[in-house]
Amino acid sequence: MKCGHSTFVPGIYNSKSMKKLTLIVALFCTTHWLFANNGINKDSIRSFPMNEYVYKSGNTNNPSADHSKFAILQQPFASAHDATAACLSCHTERDKEIMATSHWHWRRSEKLEGKGVVSLGKANIINNFCIGITGSEATCTRCHIGYGWTDSSFDFTDPLNIDCLVCHDKTGTYKKKPGGAGYPAESVNLNFVSQHVGSPGRENCGVCHFLGGGGNNVKHGDLDIAMLDCSREVDVHMTTEGENMSCVDCHITEKHQIPGKVYALSSENKNRTTCEQCHTDKPHQSTILNEHGLRVACQTCHIPEYAKANGTKMIWDWSTAGRLDEHGNPMHENDADGNHNYLSIKGNFVYNDHVIPEYFWFNGIANHQLITDKITTIPVQMNTLYGSYNDKGAHQKSHAPAKIWPVKVHRGKQIYDTVNMTLIQPKLWDKESGKGAYWTDFDWNKAAELGMAACGMPYSGEYGFVETEMYWPLNHQVSPASESLKCIDCHSRPNSRLASLNDFYLPGRDFNPIVETAGVSLILVSIIGIAFHAFCRIVFGGKCKIDNP
């Protein structure tokens, strides 16, 4: 008896074939359900354990209050401080949270190898961009989440000095005044802004983190204003064509503490934002790729290049600053892409885009060249990244193994004290000329004297320019998986991306010259020997020929 759909003809079926049909239908339904269900199960197994991420970031999209309905925000504000007071009248405890953050203090306690615990941050660190804020606070603190930090007298304990709006503005109209010590520009309507507040978006973070260092993408190389609206190729997470994630989706914030830190300022391996927090430490289906993760940072393969949309500053030579035009005025020159390559106030720059990172072993611990430190190596390492192949973590000096990281290296040439052998913090900015700021008066000696005095540091009166290097481990602008590095990018003899990391054996790149020479010789000798032997067999009558049937 046949079975299947073809046997079913209305009118002639009996109870037996009916039973069979029911069975077939049931079986089909079951298998279909099983397969469909299987699909769902499989997906859920393969998806990342993102519960926490969904839970926390999901909240931000559903504001529980419409701030435009609050009367207190409709009163005219005499000053920005009044707006803050209005915020704090409802959010009564948030000021304490803010004032416990490094966004507020621009410093935190960091343990530096050989230097113990120091209080370190933007407030007092030296870099090889604009060097440091001391003496020039009023312009630098345009990026501070406060109002009125003009010098060391700023009151970090006054809650009314907090600028809530710079981070929580959702109107896009809030702007801080240049040289205004963090106060908003006159054009800002504080009522309008305070009535339209919400969780910080990428615009809020970006205004400082994209534009730090005096222009777009100058410092990080992987934080660019283009990331407000970019393609998958530029940033697979933040792309407006897809995931459309904002900064705080990864930098999951609690009590205003925003995790994730940049090693331009930090030195300890803690409080970091990681790929693993969403992707786990075994994100690949291939075991070998997952094992790579033991010693290779995700970023190494998945950020094959940086500055993908706009150029980033690669070199900054302060020593050429001060050249004025024929009228004695400061001037600028641009490169072919429209980026400055010379500014009288800052010297020469080199910008580059689509830059291939340099690679370093990094165990999450960094050191810093402080203004009190003697210069011992040239180029001066502004923030040494520690780690080596042999730094396996756990029982070594770090608790995490060093991994290979992609790093933007910013090379500079900046002012230092040739007698005291320390870096110099010059006073760069002032509202008006004649007060010794370099950017107005172009006198290095005076600027150095004032800047060092503001730091409480001695200045010998002799200065020079020294080469420096600053290291920026890359984290953003993750490329789509299809663009990530291929095995051969590192595992190859010519052009290995890891050519500079020579403290370990890398298959495909490394070999022992003696073994290679001996091996190849052995093979050549056998081939030549065989050729000779075969030749003789043929010439001397060839046993083979005679015996061949």
Added chain:
Amino acid sequence: MKKVYLYKKFERFWHWGQSLLIFALLITGFDIHGTTHFFEYGQAVTIHNTSAWAFLVLIVFAIFWHVTTDEWKQYLPTVKNMKAQLDYYLVGIFAHAPHPVKKRTLSKLNPLQRITYFALKIVIIPTMVITGLMYMYFNYPIMEFEIESLETVAIIHTMGAYLLLTFLIIHLYLITTGHTLTSNLKAMITGWEVVDDEDVKDIVEEAVEVTGLKIRPISRTRQSHEELEELVLDALHETETKVKNKKLKGQKK
């Protein structure tokens, strides 16, 4: 000239499986080493590791076979006829001299083969297996049991690869030194080896001897040995009669 069934089914399967795997391992191995570029790097690694595991399984079966069949004794090195064999390859072969060492069921290999294959089995292959496993499992120095550096392991593994490749090249050439250019190859494919007529007698004798050796009196007395001799002679006689009357199993009438 006769053909004698010399290489058993498993033996041939093992030989050709091994040759295929070693070939795959060599090609992908040198890809991974950066010498050649036959495959995409990741692919080469996958093929190399898969072949390695297949090889390990084959090795386990081969060891079992060698032990249970006593075939391992074929690989015990001997210096007997070593010089004669060398002389043959260096001189005799050009003057159509006969092979100095005859192939026997119990001694298929000449002294040079014995020493070479013995070294392969005892030194090279185990070295490759051990360094290969270390390469696979301890290459990231983070595990509890870790190697300080991959370098030593990798270099030894590479040395082994060069030796194996050298062996393979010479081995392939020596295939052509049989009775004819291809008789050795055919023998390893079909199991049937071409043998001179006078050798056939030796091989049959050897077979009877082997069978005789596998019969033993319950107690070791002189008398029973004599009984055994009688038994063997009787059997031979019976067989002779069978052959004459064309009643041997499978014999054409």
